[in-house]
Amino acid sequence: MILVVGGAGYIGSHTVKNMIANGYDVVVADNLSTGHKEAVLTADFELADLMDKDSLDKIFKKYKIDSVIHFAAFASVAESVKNPSKYYNNNVVGTLNLLNVMLDNNVKNIVFSSTAAVFGNPEYTPIDENHNTNPINPYGQSKLMIEKIFKDYRNAYGLNYIALRYFNASGCSLDGSLGESHNPETHLIPLVLKAIKGENDSIKIFGTDYDTPDGTCIRDFIHVEDLAEAHRLAIEKIADFSGVINLGTNKGTSVREIVKISEDITGKKCPVVLEGRRPGDPGILYTSNQKALDVLGWKPKLNMETIIKTAWDWELNKKY
Numbered sequence: 001m002i003l004v005v006g007g008a009g010y011i012g013s014h015t016v017k018n019m020i021a022n023g024y025d026v027v028v029a030d031n032l033s034t035g036h037k038e039a040v041l042t043a044d045f046e047l048a049d050l051m052d053k054d055s056l057d058k059i060f061k062k063y064k065i066d067s068v069i070h071f072a073a074f075a076s077v078a079e080s081v082k083n084p085s086k087y088y089n090n091n092v093v094g095t096l097n098l099l100n101v102m103l104d105n106n107v108k109n110i111v112f113s114s115t116a117a118v119f120g121n122p123e124y125t126p127i128d129e130n131h132n133t134n135p136i137n138p139y140g141q142s143k144l145m146i147e148k149i150f151k152d153y154r155n156a157y158g159l160n161y162i163a164l165r166y167f168n169a170s171g172c173s174l175d176g177s178l179g180e181s182h183n184p185e186t187h188l189i190p191l192v193l194k195a196i197k198g199e200n201d202s203i204k205i206f207g208t209d210y211d212t213p214d215g216t217c218i219r220d221f222i223h224v225e226d227l228a229e230a231h232r233l234a235i236e237k238i239a240d241f242s243g244v245i246n247l248g249t250n251k252g253t254s255v256r257e258i259v260k261i262s263e264d265i266t267g268k269k270c271p272v273v274l275e276g277r278r279p280g281d282p283g284i285l286y287t288s289n290q291k292a293l294d295v296l297g298w299k300p301k302l303n304m305e306t307i308i309k310t311a312w313d314w315e316l317n318k319k320y
Contacts, residue, residue: 001025001063005050005098006071007043008035009115011169011227013178015069016043018228021236027063029056030072030269038320039178043142050094053101059103061144067109067235068102070095073143076186077117091142096149099193103157110150111234114163116220116246116287118144121280125189126250128241129165136280143228147244154242162234164227164246165283171223171307179314180224188255189221189308192262193315197268203270205255207277214282220286223302223310233296241295248287249300265308 001017002305007028008010012035019026020042035047044063048055050072073091074080075243080087095112102110117140118133135141146163153159170189172179175246180190188203195203208215259270292298 001065001253003022003027003029003059003065003068004043004071004114005029005068006035006073006294008032008040008045009071010180010182011224012069012071013039013041014173014224014228015071015231017173017178018225018232022232023045023266027213034182036181036320037120041177046302050090050097053097056098056101057104059318060107061099065105067111067238068098069100069111069113069231069235071113073113075115075139077137077139078186080137080142084138087138087142088290092145092149097148099153099159102128103159108158109122109145109160109235111231112146112150112161112163112236113231113236114147114165114244115140115143116143116163116165116167116248116285118147121282122285126248126286127140127246128280128288129246129291138276160242162238164230165221165244165287166222166227168220168222168252169224169227171302172310173225174310176313176317177316177319180311181318181320182278188219188258189262189274189311190315192259193308193312194269196262196266196268197315201271202273203259204257204275206275207281208274209277210283214254214256216255217281218254218284218286220248220252221304221307222247222249222300223307226300226302230292230296233298236279237296245292245295246287246289247291247292247298247314250286250289252284252286253304257272261304262308262312265305266312
């Protein structure tokens with residue numbers, strides 16, 4: 001059985017859906033601080049918290065867990081700068097609690113939802129796994145600390161781990177059953193669609209003078225169902241490989257391109273407010289997927305139009 005920690009969240013719930021569709025028995029553990037119980041489709045559910053080792057241990061005693069997929073980290077860059085204690089406690093201390101409970105119960109396989117924020121400002125693009133890691137915020141620092149802990153636990157205790165690094169999870173399930181629902185919402189695509197829908201007054205574009213074709217930032221967007229597939233493939237390869245793998249598209253999409261595609265798909269104009277650059281925002285960020293292809297046999301299948309179409313369908317027909 002696979003334990004998905006944080007499986008009621010955005011990427012976690014899509015991964016649970018993928019695992020079940022491929023014949024896996026899954027149990028979800030989530031404290032529902034940001035996740036949604038309605039997003040847990042058919043899997044067993046346990047209310048648990050990374051900061052409560054007893055709640056975790058009870059799950060391992062109740063179910064025969066073979067492997068863990070870990071999504072239960074806080075993930076706002078801006079919040080991590082304002083409140084680093086929250087991030088180091090939940091993300092780092094919480095992961096240590098999880099790892100120690102795993103080892104206490106003789107479970108040694110974990111796939112971790114990491115982030116390309118571990119790299120910091122890019123020295124080159126596309127970013128590969130050999131790129132220096134120099135996070136510029138506590139969120140990225142916390143994820144890099146966890147990766148280093150995994151490596152030490154592998155050397156000392158035989159832990160098998162795969163840490164998947166990616167930037168922008170996007171889109172919603174193709175069948176409309178799962179979607180993106182954050183409060184507050186900070187992701188670009190749903191913010192653009194909310195502005196088009198009239199739910200928000202406008203979308204702010206931060207910086208129009210970058211060294212990019214249209215002057216706006218370029219970022220790496222991956223459909224959440226492609227990410228879910230990568231996590232399942234990582235579970236299937238974890239006995240043969242331990243380490244870090246980037247998940248990317250080998251190309252990026254600019255903020256203005258996102259707005260244009262969204263307008264084309266919805267048939268509506270997006271109200272835009274142009275602002276200055278935000279401190280610490282690099283002009284171009286996107287990652288290589290060559291190692292993901294070599295190790296996992298993975299590459300993204302769903303394009304930007306599909307990402308925005310599924311996100312728009314969800315905005316119009318939200319289930320939670």
